[in-house]
Amino acid sequence: MIDDSxxxxxxxxxxxxxxxxxxADADANPDDYVTLDEDxxxxRSRRHVA
Structure with missing residues (x-):
């Protein structure tokens, strides 16, 4: 779904x-085990909300 976007x-x-x-979660908890995809x-950096 994200890849389509x-x-x-x-x-x-x-x-x-x-x-x-x-x-926001990743920024608030940088040592958290959940990684944030660069995708x-x-x-987020180039989106236009539909």
Missing amino acids: LDDGYVSPEIAAIIDQRI EREV
């Missing part, structure tokens, strides 16, 4: 919220 830069509001939450950061 990489093509045109548009992300549904639901996926945008998930990405924002994961990035998610890329989508």
Whole structure:
């Protein structure tokens, strides 16, 4: 689902919220065991919420 969004830069509001939450969690807990995909950061950096 996220990979499909990489093509045109548009992300549904639901996926945008998930990405924002994961990035916030990763930034708040950098030593956490959950890794953040670079794809998610890329989508967030150039997205236009549909």
